[in-house]
Amino acid sequence: MQLYNTLSAEEREALIEAAGKERLTISFYKYAHIGNPTLFRDYLFIHWNALDVLGRIYVAKEGINAQLSVPAEDFERFKQHLDSISFLENVRLNIAIEQDNKSFLKLKIKVRHKIVADGLEDGSFDVTDKGIHVGAEQFNALVEDPDAIVVDMRNHYESEIGHFENAITPDVDTFRDSLDIIEDQLKDAKEDKKLVMYCTGGIRCEKASAYYRHKGFKQVYQLEGGIIEYTRQVREKQLDNKFKGKNFVFDHRRAERISEDIISNCHQCGDPCDSHTNCANEGCHLLFIQCEKCAAKMNSCCSEACMDVIALPVEEQKKLRKGKAQSNLIFKKGRSEVLKYKKSPDVHVVVD
CATH class of the missing domain: 3.30.70.100 (Alpha-Beta Plaits)
Incomplete structure (x- = not known):
């Protein structure tokens, strides 16, 4: 079978x-x-x-x-x-x-050991004691609520091309990294502020909401269905769209356009751009943002060194990769010293 x-x-x-x-x-x-x-x-x-x-x-x-x-x-x-x-x-x-x-x-x-890599010891808290689920209309109201703090629970390369208005976008490589950063930044807001989280489809926020309730946050909210469901409801109900840019997705499309806003830039020249690509050098495969002009100039590579590699015969390229760990830099997406125009968001939060 x-x-x-x-x-x-x-x-x-x-x-x-x-x-x-x-x-x-x-x-x-x-x-x-x-x-x-x-x-x-x-x-x-x-x-x-x-x-x-x-x-x-x-x-x-x-x-x-x-x-x-x-x-x-x-x-x-x-x-x-x-x-x-x-x-x-x-x-x-x-x-x-x-x-x-x-x-x-x-x-x-x-x-797998987990359905999403989170680095958490789930035995220390009840994963079913989750926060309040809200739809698009309620979420829009929370985005405008001065007593609410909206947090993007995705990684830096996801939020870089699109995020909600007024959202905190942690400059992190993994979901686990964001948990401690957010708790530290919002330690003075546990009692009287509304913690409002969102992610792509809801799975990361589902566990994060239980985690933060365990950590003492009193008012925890989650965008049900994530950005994907939010967009569907906004279009179906003709609501105001609070999401700007693209929603990063984990398939061959790499992103879905939610609004016409381009909020990021080409990592090689700095021009407005929100199109991700993988370096054409299979020994690198770095994920980064590249405009059409730079793609043509750099032969779809992230650096001149990678351009030199792909100019070699295929068998020579294979020899260079042989015996080396073939990582696609999964925890370094969009991070490399060759990416001169990669920007990092400011995640510092002042709680009134």
């Missing part, structure tokens, strides 16, 4: 083009107690592979975190399968604002 991918990304891309069918990009998460994550992982793979589901899914004893693509014509069958699983019945599905048939090219379902 097939429990793993048998096609390469290139082969799958060709099949998608040949099929000519529309696909939906979807994300969801659910904290739950899963007794045997490996068995559950295999069960999902069997059923979802049959539905031509593609994506990146993490399963752990604490629940499931999924970003995936499904044929539009099979969406109802996929939803019915989710509803047949007790703890996933009627789970909120975040449907992408901008669709791309090639957002995912493989089905990867992995068993």
